Amino acid sequence: xxxxxxxxxxxxxxxxxxxxxxxxxxTRLLPGEGQGTRLPTAALTGVTLYEPxxxxxxxxxxxxxxxxxxxxxxxxxxxxxEPPPAPGSTIGGVIAANASGPRRVKDGAARxxxxxxxxxxxxxxxxxNGGRVMKNVTGYDLVKLMAGSRGTLGVLTEVSLKIQPxxxxxxxxxxxxxxxxAAVPALTAALTGxxxxxxxxxxxxxGALVRIEGLEGSVELRAETLTARLSAFGEVQSLKDDPWLxxxxxxxxxxxxxxxxxxxxxxxCRPSQTAAIxxxxxxxxxxxxDWGASLIFFSLAPNARPALPQGARALCLQxxxxxxxxxxxPVTRRLEDGLRERFDPRGIFAAPELTVA
Amino acid sequence: MRMPIPDAGVxxxxxxxxxxxxAVIGAGDVIxxxxxxxxxxxxxxxxxxxxxxxxxxxxxxxxxxxxxxxxHEERVPVVPRGAGTSLAGGSMPTADAVVLGLARMNAxxxxxxxxxVIRVQAGRTNLSVSTFVxxxxxxxxxxxxxxxxxxIGGNIGMNSGGAHCLKYGVTTNNLLxxxxxxxxxxxxELGGPMGEGPGLDLLGVVCGAEGQLxxxxxxxxxxxxxxxxxxxxxxxxxxxxxxGACVAAIIRAGVLPVAIEFMDRPCIVATxxxxxxxxxxxEALLIVEVEGTPSEIDEQLTLIRAIAEAFSPVEFRESxxxxxxxxxxxxxxxxxxxxxxxxxxMCLDGTIPVSALPRxxxxxxEMSEAAGLPVANVFHAGDGNxxxxxxxxxxxxxxxxxxxxxxxxxxxxxxxxxGCLTGEHGVGVEKRDLMTAQFTDADMEAQMRVKDxxxxxxxxNAAKVFPxxxxxxxxxxxxxxx
Numbered sequence: 001x002x003x004x005x006x007x008x009x010x011x012x013x014x015x016x017x018x019x020x021x022x023x024x025x026x027t028r029l030l031p032g033e034g035q036g037t038r039l040p041t042a043a044l045t046g047v048t049l050y051e052p053x054x055x056x057x058x059x060x061x062x063x064x065x066x067x068x069x070x071x072x073x074x075x076x077x078x079x080x081x082e083p084p085p086a087p088g089s090t091i092g093g094v095i096a097a098n099a100s101g102p103r104r105v106k107d108g109a110a111r112x113x114x115x116x117x118x119x120x121x122x123x124x125x126x127x128x129n130g131g132r133v134m135k136n137v138t139g140y141d142l143v144k145l146m147a148g149s150r151g152t153l154g155v156l157t158e159v160s161l162k163i164q165p166x167x168x169x170x171x172x173x174x175x176x177x178x179x180x181x182a183a184v185p186a187l188t189a190a191l192t193g194x195x196x197x198x199x200x201x202x203x204x205x206x207g208a209l210v211r212i213e214g215l216e217g218s219v220e221l222r223a224e225t226l227t228a229r230l231s232a233f234g235e236v237q238s239l240k241d242d243p244w245l246x247x248x249x250x251x252x253x254x255x256x257x258x259x260x261x262x263x264x265x266x267x268x269c270r271p272s273q274t275a276a277i278x279x280x281x282x283x284x285x286x287x288x289x290d291w292g293a294s295l296i297f298f299s300l301a302p303n304a305r306p307a308l309p310q311g312a313r314a315l316c317l318q319x320x321x322x323x324x325x326x327x328x329x330p331v332t333r334r335l336e337d338g339l340r341e342r343f344d345p346r347g348i349f350a351a352p353e354l355t356v357a
Numbered sequence: 358m359r360m361p362i363p364d365a366g367v368x369x370x371x372x373x374x375x376x377x378x379x380a381v382i383g384a385g386d387v388i389x390x391x392x393x394x395x396x397x398x399x400x401x402x403x404x405x406x407x408x409x410x411x412x413x414x415x416x417x418x419x420x421x422x423x424x425x426x427x428x429h430e431e432r433v434p435v436v437p438r439g440a441g442t443s444l445a446g447g448s449m450p451t452a453d454a455v456v457l458g459l460a461r462m463n464a465x466x467x468x469x470x471x472x473x474v475i476r477v478q479a480g481r482t483n484l485s486v487s488t489f490v491x492x493x494x495x496x497x498x499x500x501x502x503x504x505x506x507x508x509i510g511g512n513i514g515m516n517s518g519g520a521h522c523l524k525y526g527v528t529t530n531n532l533l534x535x536x537x538x539x540x541x542x543x544x545x546e547l548g549g550p551m552g553e554g555p556g557l558d559l560l561g562v563v564c565g566a567e568g569q570l571x572x573x574x575x576x577x578x579x580x581x582x583x584x585x586x587x588x589x590x591x592x593x594x595x596x597x598x599x600x601g602a603c604v605a606a607i608i609r610a611g612v613l614p615v616a617i618e619f620m621d622r623p624c625i626v627a628t629x630x631x632x633x634x635x636x637x638x639x640e641a642l643l644i645v646e647v648e649g650t651p652s653e654i655d656e657q658l659t660l661i662r663a664i665a666e667a668f669s670p671v672e673f674r675e676s677x678x679x680x681x682x683x684x685x686x687x688x689x690x691x692x693x694x695x696x697x698x699x700x701x702x703m704c705l706d707g708t709i710p711v712s713a714l715p716r717x718x719x720x721x722x723e724m725s726e727a728a729g730l731p732v733a734n735v736f737h738a739g740d741g742n743x744x745x746x747x748x749x750x751x752x753x754x755x756x757x758x759x760x761x762x763x764x765x766x767x768x769x770x771x772x773x774x775x776g777c778l779t780g781e782h783g784v785g786v787e788k789r790d791l792m793t794a795q796f797t798d799a800d801m802e803a804q805m806r807v808k809d810x811x812x813x814x815x816x817x818n819a820a821k822v823f824p825x826x827x828x829x830x831x832x833x834x835x836x837x838x839x
Contacts, residue, residue, distance in 0.1 A: 053605040054712040054741075076611065098553070109551070111558060112530045127803040128796070133708040134740035135527060135780035137516045137565050138788075138795055139822060140804040144529065144561020148553065165611030188471045192494075194585045194649075215612075215660070218653040268550045270472045294551050313555050324555035331545040336557050338810035343803070 004043040006118065006126060006157040012039070013155065014124030018348025022151030024062060024093025027086035030315075032322045033150070036350030041092050044157055049132070052077060055163050056115065056132045061092025061156040072163060080107040080164035082244070092156045098148030102199040102211070102244050105191065105291045107164065111147035116160035119146060121153065122344025132160040145339070153343040167213040171223050172199070172239040175230060176207035180286040181275040183208035184293045186233040188271055191292045195226045199244055202289035206243050208233070262299040263319025269294060269312035280307040358405040358446070358786055361820050361832060363453035367433050368410065374431050375411050378455070381423035386461075388412040397456045400443040401503075402787060409436065409450035414458045418536055418544060418574040421457065425572065426542030428455055432835065434816050435540070437568040439480060439511025442503040444704070445785025447515060447567050447821060457572060459510050465489055466575060474533060476577045479510025483517075486578065495580040498525035501781065502693075510573045515783040516565030523739035524615040524648075525581070527781070529564040536575035537563060540812045548577065562807055567783050568818045570811035584648035587615065589685045590658060593639035593671035597621050597734070600641035601714035603668045604738045607645065608711065612660050617739035618644040618689050621718075624696070624733040624746075625688070631695035634688035637672040643738065644689055692735045693746075699733075701751040703760050707771030708780035709741045720770050721745055728763045742780035743771070769794050784822045792824055801827055 003009035013020070019036030026034065041062035049058040052075045059068055065083060068091055072078050082101030083094045093099075095117075100109035107113070116130030129142035146156060175186055183202040190197050190210040199211030210230070212222050227236045264287070269277060271293040278286060284298035284306065297317075300306060305325065306314050314325040328336065341347075367374070375389045388394050389411045399406035410433065415421045428435050434454040441448055450456050462478035463485075469475075470493050477486060483504040486497040500519030501507055507517070513535065518527035525531070534548025547560040563570050594600040604617055620628070621641050629636055636642060647657040658675060665673055676682040688695075696702050709717050718734065725732040725747075736743040745767055749756045768778050768788070772795050778788050792801060801823055808815065814835040819828065 051710065051712050053609040054710045055608060056710065098558070104551070108526065108530050109553070111553065111561060112526065121803065125799045125803075128800050129803070131775065131777050131795075133710055133742075133776050133780070135518055135522065135708050135737075135742045136777045137781060137783050138777045138779050139784065139792065139801070140807055141516065141529065141562055141565045142803060142807070144553075144558045144564075145807070147561070148558050153557075165609075165613070167611065191473065192470060192582055194494075194582050196584075215653070215656045217656045218649060221650060221652060268554070270469070270474070270550050272469065272472050291551060311550060313549055315555070328556055329545070331539070331543045332547070332556065332559065335545070335559055335810055339557060339807065342806040342810060 001037070001039055002043050006044070006120065009044065009155060009157060010120045010124045010126055013120055013122065013348070016348055018346065019350035020348050021350045022096070022155050024090030024096065025064070025086065025088035027089045028093055028097040028099060030317065031319060039155065041090060041155065041157075047071060048158065056160065057163050058116075058132055058158060058160040059091050060158050061090060063091050065089040065091055065094055073166075076166045077163045078166050079113060079161065081110045081113050083110060091159055095147055095159050096149065096151050096156060102201055102290055105200050105294070106196065106198045111144050113162045114143050114147050114159060115162050117143050117146045117156055118158040119154035119156045122346060122348055126157075127154065130160065134162060152340055152349050167215070169216040169219045170211065170213040171219050172243060173210045173223065173227060173230060174207055174237045174239050174243070175234045176237060177234045178202070178207045180289055181278050182233070183289060184271055184274045186230055187289070187292045189229055189233070190226060193226070193229060195222045200292040202293070203243065204286065209239075209243055211244060261302060263302050263304065263321065264297065264299050264317045265306050265314050266317050267296040267298070267306060267308070267312055267314045269296065269309070273309050273312055276309060277312060280309070359825060360407065360451055360786070361825065363451050364432070364434070364836060367431070367453040370431065371410055374427070374433055377427045377431070378411065378413055378424060381427060382413060382415055382420045386414045386416070388414070397438065397441070397450060397458065400438070400441040400446060400448045402444055402446040402449065402785065405446050405449055405786060407450055407452055409454050409456045410452065412456045412458055414461050416461050418538060421538045421572055421574050422542045422544055424455070424457060425538055425540055428816065429541050429814070432814065432816065434819060436818050437510070437514070437572045439508030439514070440482065440506050442507040443511065443515065443785060444706070444782040445779070445787040447783050447785040447818070448511070449786055451820060459508060459574070462574060470495060473580050474577055475580050476575060477509055478575055479513070479573045480508050483507050483509060483512055490580050494583050496583050497578055497580055498522070498531050499528045509576050509578070513564050513573050513576060514566070514568040515781070518742070518781045520616040520618060520737060523617060523737070524613055529561060531579045532560065532564055532576060533579055534577040535560060535563065535573045537571040537573050539571045540814065540817050545571070566807075567785065567822050569808055569822060570817070572817070585650040586654065587646055587648045588654045588658070588676050589644050589646040589682055590661065590676065591636070591642055591644055591672070591674040591685045592665050593637040593642045594668065595640050595671055597641040597718045598715040599668050600643055601718060601738070603643065603665055604714065605711055606664050606667070607661060608739065610660065610664050612647070612657055614645045614647050614657070614661070614739065616644070616646040617737070619734065619736050619738035620689065620692065621734040623731060624692055624735045627695040627699050627733065628688035628692050631698050632687050632691040634684050636688050637674070639671040644685055689735070696733060696746050696748065700748045702746040702748050703764055705743065705745045705747070705764050705767055706779045706782040707743050707768045707776055709743060709771050709774050709776035711738070711741045713774035713776065714738070714741070717743070717770060717774060721767055724763060724766055724770075728759060730760060730763055740780070741776065765791060786821055789822060789824050792822070805831065
């Protein structure tokens with residue numbers, strides 16, 4: 001099965017008995033995913049519309065992410081949400097996983113850049129929602145529902161994206177001495193002032209990292225006042241190398257270099273909970289903080305479960321645990337199950353108990 | 358405006374339904390006096406009105422749940438209402454419906470500046486959220502023109518935006534979570550620390566669903582640090598097309614202004630006569646606003662000036678003071694009032710790709726000419742959200758019908774060039790019947806399935822968004838089951 005058109009795909013799904021696993025590049029599978037007959041989108045490729053002056057790009061789902069990023073770069077543009085790269089990654093996979101990198105802290109997740117979708121539902125019907133304009137409140141926003149739905153409601157065939165000009169200048173400040181917990185107040189300080197920070201993260205070898213982008217004079221000026229603000233937390237350095245690609249590439253589940261044996265967890269929380277979460281899990285090895293310390297990656301012993309405060313959500317990226325912690329409440333579960341039943345009435349999309357925190 | 362025939366059974370049981378509502382939220386919080394209830398017979402689309410069965414004004418999530426449980430058991434349609442500023446009839450009731458008014462639920466529940474979040478009750482007005490966090494140096498970004506009056510709950514229903522959403526996004530991009538009551542009275546928390554998950558992005562589909570999936574009672578919103586300052590420039594052009602081309606060039610060049618607003622000659626003339634902002638004599642003008650420290654602003658404006666000069670502007674007026682900034686915005690902000698001086702008007706809300714701006718402006722001019730109805734244009738050019746205003750005389754028989762036909766043609770043109778029917782006002786009752794211009798049956802069916810899951814009886818605001826004949830079988834199924 002290697003459909004080359006949307007119509008072919010729809011026919012395949014109508015004839016299919018499942019379970020089917022929708023696979024883009026297969027680069028973002030979570031434990032337990034990809035179990036059914038694999039239905040690749042790799043032949044549904046091509047950028048169908050690119051209007052640099054309207055900041056929009058429309059591409060078929062199987063188009064390689066690298067191809068899209070290269071095309072955008074040729075016009076000095078980019079995807080604002082900075083999707084974590086992985087060799088073979090497709091744009092459909094990025095959207096189905098709502099995979100979003102460091103710039104999410106300012107410019108939102110993949111779902112915030114997604115303007116429109118076309119997909120084939122579990123009944124083989126072709127559905128279009130959204131479009132290619134920045135503002136659209138016509139009908140329900142199924143675009144958001146599809147982003148991050150991991151192929152459980154339908155197969156994305158085409159996505160329409162808001163893109164962003166690449167600012168002429170970018171600069172990263174680092175506080176290399178800070179450990180993960182100590183980095184949190186520094187990142188918060190950077191994000192609570194008028195510096196338009198486009199990345200606020202922490203990595204074990206580099207410490208706290210803060211990125212600002214824009215016109216050259218503006219960036220230099222902001223770097224000066226931001227450095228003054230951050231000096232309260234330690235020695236501030238200006239980095240020449242771009243550490244953000246490192247952050248994007250090395251986070252497990254986002255094109256990772258996993259550590260053998262241990263389980264890797266991704267925890268979403270309020271920044272004010274981050275230090276407590278690290279304290280509550282003394283056996284965890286912090287791998288990274290991102291999104292201004294709203295996102296924690298750490299490794300734990302294979303069968304350990306992270307301890308979590310109220311409101312925090314954890315997902316196992318590598319290991320044996322499936323599904324989010326805590327599990328969804330009964331009302332949410334009823335709504336999610338209801339949606340899956342209606343979009344995929346025959347239950348042919350392989351949908352293990354997997355969801356993203 | 359055709360609406361479903363009200364349920365005679367519900368109307369016959371009015372007294373007992375009102376008594377049950379009074380038993381769960383207190384007598385004073387339920388309005389059943391027909392005169393008092395008339396205040397709820399329409400929203401800001403006042404051409405269409407209908408007094409409701411009753412009005413309930415709860416103050417807590419639990420009260421909302423209790424009201425909905427009663428209405429669910431009694432099979433009474435419910436129309437949620439924030440501040441009633443909807444421009445598409447989104448909160449217009451039917452005669453068998455209880456209006457659920459959230460205006461009394463206006464408390465700030467929590468604010469955390471380190472985490473950049475504020476949690477408010479859904480009846481809180483948009484502007485008062487920004488006012489609340491202003492002293493701490495923060496603001497709430499979505500800024501619909503009605504922000505002084507409109508409620509956060511309504512903003513979520515309509516996924517509202519505003520002049521500054523070019524940089525900051527609309528409601529859905531600034532909403533982290535909601536507490537919502539489903540029609541059966543169950544309470545659910547949607548969202549998360551970063552806005553979505555775990556699981557399906559239910560928050561994403563609730564935002565903009567026009568109050569059809571549940572009643573939002575509380576919202577967690579992202580607040581942002583205020584920029585150091587902001588300054589607008591006014592650029593006049595000798596043609597609308599040149600102005601449109603300049604918008605594209607500014608965006609293309611990679612400067613990201615917080616707002617790019619467009620006005621054409623009829624609109625400039627009207628605002629000049631009305632508010633006297635001192636605009637130049639030109640065919641079209643742009644107001645471009647940038648943010649930052651004074652030197653950051655200078656750097657951006659230097660670049661914008663260089664871009665604009667390639668289009669030989671009639672005037673490039675850079676604000677040098679607070680007063681000049683105020684005057685530059687004065688005409689734009691009073692544009693809708695100014696148009697009211699010219700006659701009655703119908704305000705459209707189509708959205709188009711910025712690249713299609715010249716073609717659409719030309720098309721509108723031709724259609725306006727052919728229909729013999731003047732059209733003035735004022736809109737958020739940076740994001741392609743157009744607001745053509747069709748001027749007419751509501752007292753002249755047949756004019757309203759001609760205006761509606763011209764409006765529909767203009768919206769169909771927006772869809773034809775890759776745009777959509779509504780960028781911020783919503784579908785409501787106003788644009789229901791045009792939905793078929795943008796969506797196939799399968800597209801609408803997919804949306805209605807979501808409604809089936811959240812509100813299987815189709816009791817919540819059910820005669821909105823979808824053409825009546827499209828949603829009819831679903832609404833009838835409820836009635837037949839009752």
